[in-house]
Amino acid sequence: MAGGRVVSCNNTNSVGGSNNLSVLLQSQRVPSSSEPMDPLFIPRPGSSPYSFFGIPFFPSLWGLGTRSMVSFEDVHGGNRSFFRSFDDEENGDEDLDEYFHQPEKKRRLTVDQVQFLEKSFEVENKLEPERKTQLAKELGLQPRQVAIWFQNRRARWKTKQLEKDYDTLQASFNTLKADYGNLLKEKDKLKQEVLQLTDKLVMKEKNNSELSDVNTVCQEPPQKPVDSDSPHSSYPFEPDQSDTSQDEEDNLSKALFQPSSYIFPKLEDNDYSDPPASSCSYGFHVEDHAFWSSAY
DNA sequence: TTGTGTTTTATTGCCTCC
């Protein structure tokens, strides 16, 4: 192969394991001290045994750890630049020639390359042209490969971020839902309390009214002549207008059943989910409890 | 071994910015 050849980014790394050359090249590799001995060892991102900052980063390990990666320094037996340049390929090996003319296949980056890129991504997830060129140079990749890696990495980060946001919103929603349920229960409880108090009040009013009527009948039989012009002509037993305590209870009763009163604003005004089923559909302010306690 | 699902690398087309 003539020198000065520039291999496209799709031909720089390797081909699949079924390729004869690949097998040949792998057999020539010299495992490094930190390289897994299992040729099939394929570390996944995030589970790498390597630590980018924890151990020395061996540039000469290009192609490390994956069966599908080919290290050119292994091929040439040299210890040249880790992230080799292809400008100085000089052999006319037919196998190599055949290899490089194979249909393009995807190749995974090495663990070290990925770690290097990950670290770089952590620093800054956007790629300026200078940094792209520098990274490409250091990693022995085409600048376009670096750009693509960052592009895909940003997409993965965004997806993860969306998942996080979703979880946060879900937790928020669950909390609000629980709060809402508790409020509904409290509201029902208060409604029941209002109903009971109302019943007692009505009952008492009724009793007082009956007692008053009995007293009136027994003590003050009607003396007035029937007056056809009188508005109370059909009602022979006029209530005692001087009974102020009775007036107070009347007012209370009116207030109780006055929909527009402050004491019992209609629940429907603020409650869209639970329309009242009973005739007693008025809520009241919690602080009015004292009023009802004292009024009874 | 094979079918299937997931991950990673790469392409395409569209959009925005300078």
Place this chain on the structure above:
DNA sequence: GGAGGCAATAAAACACAA
């Protein structure tokens, strides 16, 4: 208009259960 970003997608590589 070119460069670069993103979304959608293809396709290879890989993992794993049956």
